[in-house]
Amino acid sequence: MSPSEARTLSAPVRVSFDYTRSVGPVLGRFFDGLREGRLLAGRTGDGQVIVPPPEFDPVSHDAVTDFVEVPDTGTVVSWSWVPEPVEGQPFDRPFAWVLVQLDGTTGPFLHALDVAGPDEVEVGQRVQVRWRDERVGAITDIVCFEEPVEADDEPRGVVADDADAAPGVAAGGDATPLITPVNLAYTYAASPEESAFFRGLQEGRILGQRCPACGKVYVPPRGACPVDGVPTTDEVELAGTGTVTTFCIVNVPFMGQKIKPPYVSAYVLLDGADIAFLHLILDVPAEEVRMGMRVEAVWRPRDEWGTTVENISHFAPTGEPDADFESYKVHL
Amino acid sequence: MVGFAHEQMTDFDGSPTMVELLVPLFREVYEQTGFTRKDIGFWCSGSSDYLAGRSFSFVQAVDAIGALPPVNESHVEMDAAWALYEAWVKIQTGEVDTALVYGFGKSSAGTLRRTLGLQLDPYTMTPLWPDQVSLAGLQARLGLEAGLWDETALAEVAHRSLTDAELNPHAVRRGGSSVAELLQREMYADPLRKHDIAPVTDGAAALVLAADDRARDAAQRPAWITGMAHNIDPQHLAARPLTEAPSARRAGAAAGVAAGVEVAELHAPFSHQELILRRELGLADGVHINPSGGALVGNPMFTAGLNRIGEAAGSIWRGEASKVLGHATSGPLLQQNLVCVMEGTAR
Numbered sequence: 233m234s235p236s237e238a239r240t241l242s243a244p245v246r247v248s249f250d251y252t253r254s255v256g257p258v259l260g261r262f263f264d265g266l267r268e269g270r271l272l273a274g275r276t277g278d279g280q281v282i283v284p285p286p287e288f289d290p291v292s293h294d295a296v297t298d299f300v301e302v303p304d305t306g307t308v309v310s311w312s313w314v315p316e317p318v319e320g321q322p323f324d325r326p327f328a329w330v331l332v333q334l335d336g337t338t339g340p341f342l343h344a345l346d347v348a349g350p351d352e353v354e355v356g357q358r359v360q361v362r363w364r365d366e367r368v369g370a371i372t373d374i375v376c377f378e379e380p381v382e383a384d385d386e387p388r389g390v391v392a393d394d395a396d397a398a399p400g401v402a403a404g405g406d407a408t409p410l411i412t413p414v415n416l417a418y419t420y421a422a423s424p425e426e427s428a429f430f431r432g433l434q435e436g437r438i439l440g441q442r443c444p445a446c447g448k449v450y451v452p453p454r455g456a457c458p459v460d461g462v463p464t465t466d467e468v469e470l471a472g473t474g475t476v477t478t479f480c481i482v483n484v485p486f487m488g489q490k491i492k493p494p495y496v497s498a499y500v501l502l503d504g505a506d507i508a509f510l511h512l513i514l515d516v517p518a519e520e521v522r523m524g525m526r527v528e529a530v531w532r533p534r535d536e537w538g539t540t541v542e543n544i545s546h547f548a549p550t551g552e553p554d555a556d557f558e559s560y561k562v563h564l
Numbered sequence: 565m566v567g568f569a570h571e572q573m574t575d576f577d578g579s580p581t582m583v584e585l586l587v588p589l590f591r592e593v594y595e596q597t598g599f600t601r602k603d604i605g606f607w608c609s610g611s612s613d614y615l616a617g618r619s620f621s622f623v624q625a626v627d628a629i630g631a632l633p634p635v636n637e638s639h640v641e642m643d644a645a646w647a648l649y650e651a652w653v654k655i656q657t658g659e660v661d662t663a664l665v666y667g668f669g670k671s672s673a674g675t676l677r678r679t680l681g682l683q684l685d686p687y688t689m690t691p692l693w694p695d696q697v698s699l700a701g702l703q704a705r706l707g708l709e710a711g712l713w714d715e716t717a718l719a720e721v722a723h724r725s726l727t728d729a730e731l732n733p734h735a736v737r738r739g740g741s742s743v744a745e746l747l748q749r750e751m752y753a754d755p756l757r758k759h760d761i762a763p764v765t766d767g768a769a770a771l772v773l774a775a776d777d778r779a780r781d782a783a784q785r786p787a788w789i790t791g792m793a794h795n796i797d798p799q800h801l802a803a804r805p806l807t808e809a810p811s812a813r814r815a816g817a818a819a820g821v822a823a824g825v826e827v828a829e830l831h832a833p834f835s836h837q838e839l840i841l842r843r844e845l846g847l848a849d850g851v852h853i854n855p856s857g858g859a860l861v862g863n864p865m866f867t868a869g870l871n872r873i874g875e876a877a878g879s880i881w882r883g884e885a886s887k888v889l890g891h892a893t894s895g896p897l898l899q900q901n902l903v904c905v906m907e908g909t910a911r
Contacts, residue, residue, distance in 0.1 A: 240577050247617045251686060259687050282802035284688045290803035310709065312701025313754035318678045320693035329698045331706070331801070339802025342694060342702075350754045355709050371688045412691050414682065418617035418674045423579035454627055455583030461601055461630025463587055 241427040241539055248415035255410050258287045258296055263369040263410065265301070271361070273300045273337050282339040284371075303387035304361035305380065306334035306341070313350045319415075322376050328353045330377055335387035344376040360388055369408055425453035425464065430539035432469075436531060438544075440505055442466040448506040452541075472529035474502040474509070474547070475555040477563050481518045494518045500527055500547055501563050508563055511541075515548035524554035565906060566774050566783035567593035568874030572767035572862045574736050575672045580616030582668035585768040586628035593664065593770050597782035601630055604772075605660030607637040608651045609667055610644030610866045614682055616673035625668060636660065643667065644769060645831075645869035645892030645902050651773055652792055661775040668768035669866035676764050676865070683895055685799055696896060697761055700834040701753045703897050707807045707836055708755060715755070718835040719746040722759040722860060729857030736862045737763050759860070762833035767864025771874050787877035787888070787906040793818035794902035799895070809844045812891070812901035816845040819889070819903040826885040827852045829872035831893045833859045840898060841891060855879065869893060873904045880908045 255263055258274065262284045265272040274285025275298040285296055310331040317324055322344035330353070331340035346362065347353050359377040367373040380388075422430060425441055429452045432439035440451030441464035448457065449468050456463055479498035482491075496518050499508035513521050515530070527547040537543045569592035571585050578584045594600060607629055611622050618624075622639045629635055640646045644667025651663035671679075677695035684690050707713050720743055727740030737759075752758045772782070779786040795811035795818075797804050804810060828851050832838035842853065856875040859868050869892020876890035886908040894900040 238577070240579075242577070245617055253686065255687060262688075280802070282800065284800075286798070286800050286803060290798040290800065310702045310705040312698045312705060312756070313751070314695075314698055315752060318675055318693060318695055320678065320681070320691075321695075322692060329694060329702060331702050331806075337802075340806070342689065342801055343692065350751070355705070371691050410687055412686060414690075416614070416617060416674055416678060420617060420673065421577055421579055423581070423584055426579065455579065455581065456587050456627045457630065458627040459630055459632040461587065461590065461628055463584075 239427070240421045240424055241430055242419050242421040245418050245420040246415060247418065248413065251412045251414055252409050253412070255408070256287060258285050260408070261285070261299060263408070266371070266373040267367045267369040269304075269363050269367065271302050271304050271334060273302045273334070274298065275300055280339060281337045283334055283337055283341045300336065301389075302334050302336040303389040304334070304363075305388040306332040306337070306359060308345070308353065308355055308357040308359055309333050309340055310355065311345065311353045327376075330359065332359055332377055343374055346376045346378045370410060423455045425455055428467065429453055430541075433541060433543045434537055434539045436534070436537065436543070438470045438472060438502065438529070440468045440470050440502075442468050449504060450507050451502060451505045451509055468504065470502045470504050472502075472531075472544075473550060474500040474505070474527060475560050476513065476521065476523060476525040476527055477501050477508050477560045478523060479513065479521055481521075496521045498547070499563075501560050506563075511544065512546040513548070514546040522554070524557060524560070526550045526552040526555060565771065565787040565789060565873075565877040566779050567596040567599075567772035568770070568877060569593050569596070570734065570767060570769035570867060570871050570874060572734050572736060572765050572864045572867075572871075574763065574765060576670055576766035580618040580670040580673055581621045581624035581627075582670065582768045583625055583628045586625060586666060586668060586770065589666070589768055589770040590628060590664070593772050597772050597774070599662065599772065599782060604662050604664045605636060606651055606654050606663040607635055608647040608654075608663065608665050609639045610642050610647040610870070611639070611668050612641050612866060614679055615865055616670040642866070643869035643892050643894050644771075644867050645873055645890075645904070646794065646894070648771060648773070648870060648873060648904070649792060649794060649902060652789060655773060655775050661778050663773045664770060665773065665870065666768070666770040667867040667870050669864055670766045671764045671865045672766050680896075696833075697753045697756065699896050700761070700837070701756050703806050704760070704834065704836040705755045707839070710807060712807055713836055713839050715747060716743060717839060718760055719743045721835040721838050722746055722757075725854060725857045725860040726759065728855055729861035732857050732861065734862060735857050736765050738857065738861055756834065760835040762859045762863035762868075763861075765862050765864040765868070767862070767867050767871075769864075769867040769870050769874065771870060783881065785881055785883060785908055786910075787880040787908070788910045789904060790907050791819035791905040792903070794900065796895070796900040799899060806897060807840065809840050809898040809901060812841055812844040812893075812898060812903070815901050815903040816889075819905045821845050821889055821903060821905060824887045825851055825889050825905070827855060827876055827879045827888040828891070829854055829856060829858065829876040829889070830891045831859050831869045831872045833863050833868070833893070835860065837893075837898055845889070845891070845903065852885075869902065876904075877906055880906055883908075
């Protein structure tokens with residue numbers, strides 16, 4: 233369906249954030265080990281040896297302080313096939329996840345296995361870690377598991393009970409933060425009411441809706457009247473004129489800012505509406521903007537219009553006398 | 565428990581605040597109970613902004629209530645079954661005697677197999693983006709290798725669910741064929757076939773609780789909650805046997821599952837997880853499992869667990885059973901589990 237035929241408007245949106253976390257003393261040691269191409273396990277009170285080391289003992293809840301260096305070889309105890317990998321996974325082609333019991337440990341460790349098809353992996357298979365050449369102290373320092381180059385059943389390396397003796401592993405590297413970029417893609421849909429609002433803007437109209445119970449006019453329209461909890465039904469076209477109810481002067485620069493500070497962001501109560509609308513007040517020095525100031529919408533050139541509130545470039549003073557405080561005081 | 569309504573679909577084309585779905589669901593439970601919004605003492609919802617990328621969607625969803633004058637409200641970033649737990653506790657305190665619990669989620673807005681990567685250990689797992697289907701496949705194979713279940717047992721669960729779904733108008737996947745035919749279908753996320761994996765589902769739900777005489781006024785045969793409990797297992801994959809769900813066992817015991825349950829609605833998004841839950845909850849062979857078809861025929865994030873409890877209550881309202889349980893799960897591999905036991909007669 234073309235956007236004009238669909239019930240609602242939608243658009244792609246990406247949300248991304250780099251989570252930056254301190255790793256603490258236990259995972260700090262684990263990540264320090266990875267940077268050096270070593271695997272550190274934690275030993276729990278009931279004798280389990282597990283990778284990654286848990287920060288706290290799952291049974292006794294004591295802090296885990298007993299570390300063991302283990303070989304980077306092990307045995308597949310389970311696997312699952314990924315026919316359609318998603319962004320961020322170790323491979324962008326079909327691959328297997330494996331639970332590997334590393335030699336010298338008692339529980340499973342999760343990572344990917346580099347095989348071309350599900351017929352190349354089986355429970356009981358011997359595997360070894362493929363290390364990344366440039367390691368930073370993160371779980372991704374392990375590229376994946378792979379078949380051992382020399383097909384023997386011997387552990388590569390030995391179990392070193394006293395991990396503190398291993399050079400470079402003793403210090404605990406919790407000073408280096410771990411950065412995990414998270415980036416998610418969505419298709420964001422507007423509600424039917426919001427879609428009508430955006431389609432109206434494309435035609436140079438400002439559309440609101442009236443609550444059938446209390447008669448209040450909302451712009452942009454909402455799915456339900458927040459006072460009565462009933463759908464707003466009647467469409468109302470609003471004038472492009474209104475009153476500044478409250479405002480702030482933006483003096484602080486921020487990422488993505490399009491206008492040079494200082495400028496004014498204001499609530500404009502459109503004539504005929506019962507809820508104010510957030511927009512910019514321009515064409516007037518910031519210090520002259522005031523509560524009660526009468527303003528009107530300044531539209532961009534028609535050939536730039538889309539289904540967006542940016543069709544209205546900003547609001548500018550009309551030159552009319554200020555509105556009485558009484559006329560907008562309930563909207564503050 | 566005196567009212568329940570829900571909606572689920574493969575692809576909701578409206579706003580992720582889901583006010584559009586919640587308003588008619590609220591109206592439906594008002595009609596069931598005779599309550600109006602003024603009768604509701606406490607509101608509690610379950611949802612997550614990660615699902616559809618809309619910030620503060622639970623605040624926007626409050627529009628569906630009509631919150632002027634202000635209402636007594638709370639929210640959990642979990643399946644709405646945990647909102648139900650909060651509401652139930654609130655009623656136990658005596659502060660309120662009615663509550664409306666709701667939840668909503670638009671899984672289709674993003675890629676659920678990525679979004680759920682964010683519920684894993686953020687240091688050692690999320691950076692690899694393991695998806696929930698692959699993790700479930702690892703769990704299923706551990707059980708296959710250990711002889712705890714076989715492929716036929718998985719197909720039997722799927723076949724029964726798809727067959728029962730034919731009577732459920734809300735199912736987004738339905739139509740049993742035969743266990744043999746299901747086993748003929750090709751592997752997807754080996755060892756799982758597509759029918760072993762809950763479909764990505766959008767949905768919303770509302771459920772009403774009332775105490776004592778308020779409940780008797782609102783329903784002919786209320787489903788009386790006789791026990792509810794939830795527990796959680798450690799997240800570390802090596803910290804528990806992955807083919808078990810000790811937290812489900814413990815929650816079931818605390819909620820009083822012990823004997824006499826006739827109908828159990830289990831929130832098992834993967835075929836083999838139903839088998840784990842049946843064992844952990846000690847459900848006898850005669851217990852009717854998932855008459856709704858369960859999560860395998862519709863798994864709306866943040867309401868699929870609440871739906872299990874609402875569906876189980878329905879069999880009490882209709883006089884089909886006198887003791888039932890609803891179960892909800894959260895987190896990877898049945899990490900967290902909630903069990904709610906209901907009876908047709910007040911204690």
